Amino acid sequence: MAVRVAIDAMGGDAAPDVVIEGVARLLESAGEAIDISLVGPEETLRERAGAIGDHSRVHFVDAPEVIEMDEPPAAALKGKPRSSIHLGLGSLGDGRADAFVSAGNTGAVMAAAMLLLGRLPAVSRPALPTIFPTLKGHCVVLDVGANMDCRPEHLVQFAQMGSVYSERVLGCERPRVGLLNVGEEPSKGNDAAKAAHALLSDTDLNFVGNVEGGDLMLDAADVVVCDGFVGNVLLKFGESIKTVLPALIRGEVAALGTNSARDESLALLQRVLGGVMKRFSYEEFGGTPLLGVDGNVLIGHGGSSSRAIARMIEVAAEVVRSDVRGTIAGALATQG
């Protein structure tokens, strides 16, 4: 049976066009496995949906209101009940879709998901993961923004949910779980980290201890837990590398001076750098599921390209098929 994915057509810096292009890309490759609902102002969407050849595989859900990318979430949620975020999540709540994906206002999607879908039983705090590049591949870091002040037991739940995601969706067997901290010893860190270290040691997770900031990209763990304040600062700092580094490199190259003999060299430099920076471009992964809410909700970067949108829809289908939600509910109920 096809997985039914509702997508926020108005989510993302270049919406709705980039979303429509993403859906078109997806339909080319996904065959019959995925059905799409495009959620947004229907008239506008139909006008612009030329890129999507086969309309029969796309449904339109009319959502006339638009929550802007930089709109404060609380006000937007109250003031725009007919937004694409509301109605997309609504189609999940009433069973017309299996997953909802959005590259829109992250705060608004998280808040609306909490409000409209609620938490899974036994989950205290849903968490948003992201994916960091490492020397050997990648690791999952969570939370990156859903929870600012966290108690130690929240960090333990993040570890459990992150492990399920890593294993089920990213295919990592018995993921190594690390606690983001300032040193290796269990006695290191702030009060929450010290207490979380003790609690994590008592779980049946594959807990490998503290992971320092410098070890994150060195493949020290597959899942790294932290509060959403630290995680968000780190995520955004990491993302900025792909802006800052090419700018610094341009500066160095300019300082060398130019002559035609170097053109070939510069082309190689460009090519190598492009390959490396791709690792810092989170859009390869499309988006990540908001873990712990009672529904399959995926959040993508506001700057997602059509390729990232297509990928996010595929990941959403994978999250549904591998039953991330049910597995989390089961794992946390057992740990109780």
Place this chain on the structure above:
Amino acid sequence: MAVRVAIDAMGGDAAPDVVIEGVARLLESAGEAIDISLVGPEETLRERAGAIGDHSRVHFVDAPEVIEMDEPPAAALKGKPRSSIHLGLGSLGDGRADAFVSAGNTGAVMAAAMLLLGRLPAVSRPALPTIFPTLKGHCVVLDVGANMDCRPEHLVQFAQMGSVYSERVLGCERPRVGLLNVGEEPSKGNDAAKAAHALLSDTDLNFVGNVEGGDLMLDAADVVVCDGFVGNVLLKFGESIKTVLPALIRGEVAALGTNSARDESLALLQRVLGGVMKRFSYEEFGGTPLLGVDGNVLIGHGGSSSRAIARMIEVAAEVVRSDVRGTIAGALATQG
């Protein structure tokens, strides 16, 4: 009058040789402006001090005990009262030196400085700054490890102390102060950040509001405050870029395959990358002062080269001459 700097000869991964080399470099360039005390096992130091031509400008302070780089600070402080860290700080306490510098065990130096020198009046929590590269130069980030759990008023003191350091030592006029946070709005962040935003707005500092992780390297502020947990994670993550990136680049180059025509291109790549990575090498700055303790204490990276050691001694002299300690005492007494 010459500034008298005591240096921990046993501090750093390659001590004492790299420290002795650093002192030799410094003496070549610093003229009569700086007097050096080398603190460590005197016999060993005298044997190895061949690199230092003119012994008359170097005093030896015998400290037979060595605190190792990875030794737990608390035990080391109790168990080794005749260490180079103890006796170096001691020479500061009794007026035989104007500054103490160490590339040794950071935790031990911080703890010993607190114990032996104490805090300046009105300072609740001394803080350790570091320097991050930005597109336009650099910014000061503090605290990066002295304080794990911070109250909002601690963050305000970090801002005051960081401003004095930025202005006096780094020559930044009326430094822009930012609060590390997860969004621009004052309502964003964890409880401490929200309260700190309100408090900072009421100071006479040049407070420019919240700074996100992604803006740190984009020259959003000259001084950025955060608790020592976040700061330490960010510092170590940032430092790891200069390990991770060249490794990723080597991987990309290897994937391209090699042929002799590319040798010239690879040499250029190497040169450009070296220039950029220098920006991520904090040793250009030598070390940073532990702000708020009652004495001039500078802490350098364990991996400091002789060049970094020499630079750290120069910075120490600048910290003494510009009276960072007195200025902080004055600024905090006024703010009450």
